[in-house]
Amino acid sequence: MMFQNTLVEGFIMNAKDLNYFHELVKQKNFSKVADYFHVSQPTISQAIKRLEDEFGSKLFDRDRSHGQLHVTVTGKQLDRHVLSILNELDVAQADIDRVHQNRIRFGLPPIIGNYLVPNFAPQLMNADILSLLDVVEYGSAQLLKMLRKGEIDMALLGSLTPLKELGIRTVQIGNYPLVIAASLENRQLQAIHDPIHFAQLRHERFIGFNKEFVHYTAFNELCRQTRVRPKVIYRGADIQIIKRLVQSNLGIAYLSTAAITDQDHLLQIPLLDVQQSLHCYCAVRESTILRPSEQKLWDIFAQDSSTNSAH
Template identity: 40%
Template structure:
């Protein structure tokens, strides 16, 4: 089965026009026609219903089913090409969310330098949701991902490294600053400043909101953690962050939540299930495990 024939078929399903597909690939229209005939002959099914002019086409049931397989085949082929390029360059695209990276990467980088791995890393910093998507697409080999549930997807290989709490973050002069614990429902009258949907924090916050039965007053959402911390410090609102997001130099206070069944922040090392580990990959993943295991204070 010719890969080019599959590409022509995929485009034809999208365009519903032989002439448009021919124009897109800059080939003759008969080239597209013969490609579809080759597929139908090899599969021994009719994939398309055509009118006599070939101007209008529709998929047969077999054609719709085959289209799903073609999409998967071509997607896997694109991923394979990306992964092979990583082998050629001895480069590891490594996904790291800002909060996890700010806390753990300084601990990790010293060992990476000693073991001569640091120079092989291409670090992609983004929210966990976007990093997961890039791992699935083969754009990232390994990611340290934050989630509010353990990751159990068939196409992903996930290893839990840490479980962390979410906390309420306030300025040192805030009325809540004297508290060490608080119930989420007691924050009914507070203004919140939150991270955006690029971060799992928002989904954990929504989970708490649903359980508490009230709608908090969210005055601002941002992708930028530092801006958020500054707004909390200036009294614009209180925050909701995982405990590793706050450092002593931030001059902010973290208050534990006492709610039952509150969400946790899971930190996992994630790869594609089909990913084949090179010696470099194995050394890197072993180092990640060791650094997280040794970090007993976290």
Template identity: 30%
Template sequence: MHINDLKYFNQLCIKKSFSKVAKYYDISQPAVSNSLKRLERHFDTTLLIRGNSQKELLITSAGEQLNKHIESIINELQSAEREIVRMNRKSMMLGLSPIIGNIYFTKIAKQIKESSLTRDIITYEAGSNDLEKALITGKLDIALIGSIQKDQNDLLTFLNFAESKFCVFISKDNPLSSRTGIYFSELKDQAFVMFNSSFVHTQALKAFAKNAHFLPKVLFTSIDVNFLMNMVSENIGVTILADIVKPNRPDIVKIPILDDKQPHFYASIAYRSNHLLTESQSSLLEIIKTKL
């Protein structure tokens, strides 16, 4: 059995065609057939059968089970390839969510510069949900991310360094702006402008809405906090953000949410649990742990 046998079988499960898999990998059709035979000999089982039509391929239960493991194996191989390339280049990919990057990374940037780590670091900015996926697939080495749950993924190691509640950001022109605290159910008639689904704020909104028993009306979504603030300022809608965020305009009010049951925002360092940290990555991790 060869590694390519696993890759060919994975594509057979997807494309359901020997000829399409052969074309995809630029190999002969008999090579794909021989690869399948090696796998079936190795596992002593039938992985694929032909249906009523000669062109119809059916994956057996054993084949489906094997393919689930193959998907994990391929992902691990791709992650290893990416990580080893970066290790050889002595570079590291650091993921930053916009809010955590603006608030926390600036606090450690000076020490990172003084330690000469800046020449090794390539930063990548995205929402925390996308950063988590990038960590799992090996596209990132370390990330500063937000979540509404502690240690929510067994594939990753999380080191929490900050926790906060969520607040409503609202225009001074909104009648609710004079409130010193607000229950989420009181926002039932408000329109919302929110980060898109790559950010954990979408999950927080769903959690609040579920507890308050209403479906919020989201007018616009964005990846840009300044866009959200501008929309709030113009009284187009309200938004919810972690309490660590400050209004960037004088005509926006931040109001605490009073609900007893509510999600919390956790800021964390995250990396793959099976990732062997390099010396520079360990140094960066130590700076983050001691300064944040």
């Protein structure tokens, strides 16, 4: 217990030491690290000495004959924790800064942003929230990383499985099956009125998303489970382009029903062998104390979650 108290005090007093240490693990050169932080080389050496004394273990081995610096096993283990601590400090600073701001940095994947958010627009306008949103558009995986780092305040995320991420609080706002989308001009598929096996589509040309998107992962998992490898003629990030290509009967796509509207005039064919769904969530960091405007935004999604999940 005494060690823990000393460690906490040392951490508060020497947060810079952790930055010096982490950079030294990366560069393995005292002079380069000193230049990177614009400090003297003895400053870096003293910081490492303090950490080694604090933990009672050697963090680096110096091979003076070859002029090399090696990170010890202890050093590698400490660096994993230091990286987590430094990231948390960055998030803490971002959270403190945002307390005094009125804007909400809001992450939106393209499909969720284009097709689900409009359902909430009247409520967002009535609550005077819509005008406060600074929208950041990326795929769900990238937005989750940004949320963890404190680069955005809140996000809507898509996931193929129930979203249970350490340090992330969520409320589910929808659950949308993935289906085969095809043109009405596709005569072979137009004649199908029941769910089919994916193997029946092995000779079809596919149009899909690039690797930033949940749909890319879903399609790969579908191929893995069925051991079918159809030809993919196009991958992109724009859902409108993907749907236009499908409408033109240049290929078919594996899409969430969240992305398909009546105006698209596309066939929607469920699969028998693999059933996947796009689970949609509103997410914030568990450490975040929501500002009044953010609480309103969270409550809007939380209150409507049951009705939107019934899709």
